[in-house]
Amino acid sequence: xxxxxxTDRIAAAQYSVTGSAVARAVCKATTHExxxxxxxxxxxxxxxxxxxxxxxxxxxxxxxxxxxxSSWVVVFKALVTTHHLMVHGNxxxxxxxxxxxxxxxxxxxxxxxxxxxxxV
Numbered sequence: 764x765x766x767x768x769x770t771d772r773i774a775a776a777q778y779s780v781t782g783s784a785v786a787r788a789v790c791k792a793t794t795h796e797x798x799x800x801x802x803x804x805x806x807x808x809x810x811x812x813x814x815x816x817x818x819x820x821x822x823x824x825x826x827x828x829x830x831x832x833s834s835w836v837v838v839f840k841a842l843v844t845t846h847h848l849m850v851h852g853n854x855x856x857x858x859x860x861x862x863x864x865x866x867x868x869x870x871x872x873x874x875x876x877x878x879x880x881x882x883v
Contacts, residue, residue: 771795783821785818792844796836799843808852819855822856829841
């Protein structure tokens, strides 16, 4: 059984119903599972940045939305996914990020999950 929460599954299903495969992949890459984003979701998103018909602003906005989640795991994975797309994705992704006035507003972030990060 997958470690995804019911919330993760519902969010992914909602994106599937609306027909947004990119938003669904962002949701799947930024689940509540305490592990890094899955390679298959990162690879899909990288490939999507190279497609001319993919809405880059929607992709970035979905990542920004996930970064406002109350779970530190989801926020961390949204940041990791964004970094991964900046490094390995198409330049259009970075150009869109550079054109925005603000990117991530993490000033109000407070982990309400009660989980603590791994001890290092």
